[in-house]
Amino acid sequence: MTQQTNTIHQNETFSLEQFEQVLHDIAERASACDQSPDGPRTEFRWLRACGALQLVLPGNLLDFNHPNTPLLLKLLRDVGKANLSVGRIFEGHINTLYLIHLYATKRQREQWYAGVIEHGHLFGIWNTQDQDVLTFEENEHIMELKGSKTFCSGATLVNRALITGNINNDDRQGWQMAIIDMDHISPSRIDLESWKPLGMKASGSYKVDFSGYHPDDAELLGQPGIYLNQPYFNAGAIRFAAVHLGGAEAVSQATLAYLAELGRTDDPFQKLRISEMMSAVINGRLWMEQAGRYFDSWVDEGGHDDDLIAFANMTRVNIEEICLKVMDISNRCVGARGLMEQYELGRIFRDLTFYLRQPAPDATRIKIAEFFISQPAAFNEKSF
Ligand SMILES: Cc1cc2nc3c(=O)[nH]c(=O)nc-3n(C[C@H](O)[C@H](O)[C@H](O)COP(=O)(O)OP(=O)(O)OC[C@H]3O[C@@H](n4cnc5c(N)ncnc54)[C@H](O)[C@@H]3O)c2cc1C
Incomplete structure (x- = not known):
């Protein structure tokens, strides 16, 4: 049942150019993938072949030893934009490799990394x-x-x-x-x-x-x-939030394409909605960019654990609200006709609506409030 990987033997490091082509192909195949009993088997064969499974291993573009979280979050967004299901599985792979990076012995690390490099192993969590x-x-x-x-x-x-x-x-x-x-x-x-x-x-x-x-x-x-060590556990939420935002980006792009196809972009009401929708997506990008920067500055530093967790929690919550808002606006833009099967939007709405349901959404909001209640200086004196 698992992927036959022992014939892969791909030793190439990650190629950004090929990755972008693969994401384009994944987006094209997203509806077929949704219907296929095999799920995204083909998609992961492509991702393997362009070295994406080794993206964060030593010597690769996003080697965890040289943090570059804003770019990692951008690439996760891009995968989510192409296909949210692929994004979820890919994010699980990256999360597992991060836990290996943090906690494995040298010997375990070498063995598991070799599995990815030599056999194209996909990890899940x-x-x-x-x-x-x-x-x-x-x-x-x-x-x-x-x-x-x-x-x-x-x-x-x-x-x-x-x-x-x-x-x-x-x-x-x-x-x-x-x-x-x-x-x-x-x-x-x-x-x-x-x-x-x-x-x-x-x-x-x-x-x-x-x-x-x-x-x-x-x-x-x-x-x-x-496994529950902080700030790693809670701050990791920014990675799934990045994939979610990719879904909102896909919604906004499909909405614009639909309105253009029907010649409805001159209408002032549509313009008003487009303005709100695109501002929300860009707002999400800004959250992600800053979350990535704080992650790199604070995660291993020790003195900013509470700040990092609070910012990651706020990022997650804001991305959730942004995704819901973008879907709501898009819905009104395209109406019933745009939600018919020949368009992509229905599938993306279903995927994003469901995928947004992540653990402890209420508790996360409560923790944000408690952070600002218990640390009143945070708002005025700290960098955010
Ligand atoms: C597409 C998808 C893929 C996933 N993949 C993985 C995976 O690969 N690995 C993995 O480990 N997990 C995975 N998950 C699970 C995910 O991490 C969450 O555990 C799950 O989505 C939370 O489900 P829920 O919304 O039913 O949670 P619930 O905890 O049931 O929350 C639902 C609502 O109830 C509220 N609530 C919770 N507890 C109480 C209570 N005691 N009293 C009153 N209200 C309460 C919550 O605040 C929330 O509002 C995946 C989830 C999805 C949607």
Whole structure:
């Protein structure tokens, strides 16, 4: 079920020019991908071939050792603009590589990076779960997983999955990360009936049952509890926000193209809406740009954790509002006719509406308020 990657052997570093061409092709195929039972398998073959899976590895354009988060966020936006489902899976790959960069041993890092470079391995990160929670059990010193993960984006495509669950043995207690080999998970463990969403169908975010898998020590990533380390955990929200904003950009472009096709751009009411819609999108770009800059300045610095988390939370919330606003305005611009199947907008609306539902939206807003309540000086004295 997972991608056949062992014949890839692509050692090229990331090529921006080819990447842009690939994104163009991904956008062209987005409707077909939405209907395909294979999901974005072809798209990830293309992304592999242009080196995009190694984008953040040492020596590549966005090597995590030399932070360049504004550009990373821009590229995530561009992928989201081409196809939000591809963007979700691609973002999961980047997020996993970031956790490896932060927490893996040298040996693990070399091994997982080699998987990407030599075999084109795609990584996923699956933390969400339902009633049958995932745990690391131990029987006579042999570790065994029990339980499932839900919302596993790219479940049928991912080669190495970062999963999380409780561990409780003599050496380790708490929320443990492990990166497991999906070739050892039988396709029958991926519940294809579990993903019947409003949108983001092509993300194939199925429920996966990991029961019976025996992780070895070399597959455990970091110490228990480290997954939730701040500011990395909350500040990471800017990466999915970037993909979301790409969806809003796609909506705005499709709206303008539709109005131009129908010769409706001279109308003053449409102009008013276009003005509001484009301002909202540009507003989103400014949030992302600044979020990227603060991330690079503050994430490893130690003295600005609260500021970084507050700004990332505000970025996420503002991007959500911007996306909702852009869809609302576009809806009024194009009317019912523009939401017929021959146009792209219906699919993008479904994808973006659904994908915007991310964890703890209310709690995020409350945390923003608490930051400014508990640190009144933040507004006047700090850089934002
Ligand atoms: C397309 C897509 C792909 C995804 N891919 C992945 C993936 O690859 N890996 C992964 O780990 N996860 C993934 N997720 C899951 C995601 O990270 C979130 O966990 C999930 O979207 C949150 O779902 P929800 O809106 O139902 O959350 P809920 O927590 O149910 O929130 C819904 C609403 O209820 C409110 N609420 C929450 N708790 C309470 C309460 N106790 N009382 C009252 N109100 C409450 C919230 O504030 C919110 O307003 C994906 C999600 C989507 C949509």
